[in-house]
Amino acid sequence: xxxxxxxxxxxxxxxxxxxxxxxxxxxxxxxIVIRYQGGDNAGHTVxxxxxxxxxxxxxxxxFNPETMNIVGAGTVVNFNTMHxxxxxxxxxxxxxxxxxxxDSRAHLIMPFHCDLDGAEESKRDSSQKIGTTKRGIGxxxxxxxxxxxxxxxxxxDEEFLEKRLTMLLSKKNxxxxxxxxxxxxxxxxxxxxxxxxxxxxxxxxxxVPVVREAVESGKKxxxxxxxxxxxxxxxxxxxxxxxxxxxxxxxANGSAIPAWAIQKVIGVAKAYSTSVGGGPYMTExxxxxxxxxxxxxxxxxxxxxxxRRCGWFDAVAADYACYMNGVTDLALTKMDxxxxxxxxxxxxxxxxxxxxxxxxxxxALQERAKPIYEExxxxxxxxxxxxxxxxxxxxxxxxxxxxxxxxxxxxxxxxVGPEREQLIIR
Ligand code: GDP
Ligand code: IMO
Ligand code: MG
Numbered sequence: 001x002x003x004x005x006x007x008x009x010x011x012x013x014x015x016x017x018x019x020x021x022x023x024x025x026x027x028x029x030x031x032i033v034i035r036y037q038g039g040d041n042a043g044h045t046v047x048x049x050x051x052x053x054x055x056x057x058x059x060x061x062x063f064n065p066e067t068m069n070i071v072g073a074g075t076v077v078n079f080n081t082m083h084x085x086x087x088x089x090x091x092x093x094x095x096x097x098x099x100x101x102x103d104s105r106a107h108l109i110m111p112f113h114c115d116l117d118g119a120e121e122s123k124r125d126s127s128q129k130i131g132t133t134k135r136g137i138g139x140x141x142x143x144x145x146x147x148x149x150x151x152x153x154x155x156x157d158e159e160f161l162e163k164r165l166t167m168l169l170s171k172k173n174x175x176x177x178x179x180x181x182x183x184x185x186x187x188x189x190x191x192x193x194x195x196x197x198x199x200x201x202x203x204x205x206x207x208v209p210v211v212r213e214a215v216e217s218g219k220k221x222x223x224x225x226x227x228x229x230x231x232x233x234x235x236x237x238x239x240x241x242x243x244x245x246x247x248x249x250x251x252a253n254g255s256a257i258p259a260w261a262i263q264k265v266i267g268v269a270k271a272y273s274t275s276v277g278g279g280p281y282m283t284e285x286x287x288x289x290x291x292x293x294x295x296x297x298x299x300x301x302x303x304x305x306x307x308r309r310c311g312w313f314d315a316v317a318a319d320y321a322c323y324m325n326g327v328t329d330l331a332l333t334k335m336d337x338x339x340x341x342x343x344x345x346x347x348x349x350x351x352x353x354x355x356x357x358x359x360x361x362x363x364a365l366q367e368r369a370k371p372i373y374e375e376x377x378x379x380x381x382x383x384x385x386x387x388x389x390x391x392x393x394x395x396x397x398x399x400x401x402x403x404x405x406x407x408x409x410x411x412x413x414x415x416v417g418p419e420r421e422q423l424i425i426r
Pocket of ligand 2: 011014015016017041042043044130131132133134135137138225226227228231240241242243275276277278302
């Protein structure tokens, strides 16, 4: 097999694992970074010499001016929020960002997608609520699957765009009326699309030739996922999922990369776990330990500001995640958050209706699962200044080695703080 230099960076929990900081680290010498799915529901925090940023739709490679950043065909794009995000970064960092390109096949999030996201969620009964980010992600992917969506490239062909918008709006306005919401005219959306074309038209391209050349000539490419496998629409806790595939299959599909070319898969997981939104979460804690994890870990959503649900590391789910993604190297983040815990637990199995499970079952069974824990001694030392594996306390090393065994995957990277250089490479 020909050697390539393509790495996928995937979340192996429920999202917010620290993907942004890992992509930012590896993007320092990357040729291309591609966001392959999702939209501005992402909140990827990056802290580097330019400041602290929460990226929503922009790829986390934007801080290296030499890197080409692609918002891939598998994503859904809201150009209003992309505009705001670019403005914020310009103001904050003084950087002129001109290295972002959007594949012409990416679908566009229209204002009514956001309206419908909120309305659909409000109609779900309390046990069925997904807790979406209300960014219009689900409704936009719905139109994509129904073959009625509007794509970025459509902005460049006014006649075609008008035809597509007329067809789509005839359906969407009926839905908006059903929910008692404001409807839209073709004219007002054409005007919005014209504004988007003027601002982004030159950056909407067919990315296949450039990505193909990069793959074939061995250039360094990073594929940046949004969310984690537990929210994958096929392999996560359906229906409490997002409407795309954060897993590595989605990486190949959403970024113009043949599957064989992804020869390195970096799974990102916290040393404990968090989840934002509805659905089962087997290792969730409701006591003061959850509070302590939330406060020390700063566990509040980067996009919605919601307090994150917190709990222990679920090794059964992580083992499933590493298998499903073909993870070659795991990056364990937020080790330092556990510095002050005397005892640390890890889930190694579940009891469901009196039966023992050593593997991750389907959503309905997860709702009834009771975790079985193995307990570890905490290291009770500050790890934030550790720069090498040998600098880590012995008990921290034992914890990492135990996780490696449980998830059958090498832990190559250990993050001991949010800043770029607080990463130990083994
Ligand atoms: P993403 O969505 O996967 O990119 O993750 P988020 O940015 O939503 O959440 C991760 C949070 O943890 C951010 O606030 C990061 O700055 C922070 N973070 C990442 N790695 C570390 C780490 O090793 N230690 C600490 N204390 N914080 C970290
Ligand atoms: P990053 O990229 C955490 C959750 C929502 C909801 C479900 C579906 O920072 O990991 P959606 O708006 O996608 O239709 O919501 O997914 N969710 C996230 N949780 N981090 C995110 O992004 C998320 N994006 C969506 O809470 O349960
Ligand atoms: Mg996040």
